Amino acid sequence: MIKKISTIFLSIVFTCFLLAGFSALAADEAPAAAATPNPLSVSNPQTKAFLLSSGVSVTNVAGIVGTIITAALSLLGIIFVVLLIYAGFQWMTAEGNEEKIEKSKHTITRAIIGLAIIIAAYSITYFIFNALSGTGGGGTHMPYPP
Numbered sequence: 001m002i003k004k005i006s007t008i009f010l011s012i013v014f015t016c017f018l019l020a021g022f023s024a025l026a027a028d029e030a031p032a033a034a035a036t037p038n039p040l041s042v043s044n045p046q047t048k049a050f051l052l053s054s055g056v057s058v059t060n061v062a063g064i065v066g067t068i069i070t071a072a073l074s075l076l077g078i079i080f081v082v083l084l085i086y087a088g089f090q091w092m093t094a095e096g097n098e099e100k101i102e103k104s105k106h107t108i109t110r111a112i113i114g115l116a117i118i119i120a121a122y123s124i125t126y127f128i129f130n131a132l133s134g135t136g137g138g139g140t141h142m143p144y145p146p
Helices: 004-019 022-028 045-054 061-093 098-133
Strands: none
Touching: 061 098
């Protein structure tokens, strides 16, 4: 029972952490002073040069945040896939030891649940960023109707 409650709690915390960045997207940018551009603004020449050299092709804040979130979720997905492969290897080398087999089964179950959460978070992020700014961290935005 406590495990279920802690899993639900951690899921809620993760979702809140994921959605916390969206409040920054709602804020209007303050107009930068004419003499000195804001160093964090994407219209700053140094920031543009950095974005071009780093391979980020978007030039708005929502696109950059979407790219960062997409990269983080992709990294988490890779971690869960590696964990799934590791648990499968542990199961295959358990040599009939029931304790190791059960531990591997639980690890596989948790890795699959983690992958499902990551895929759902990626889908939600992609949908929201496409709806907000036409960027979703990947792919192209197709206007409706085509």
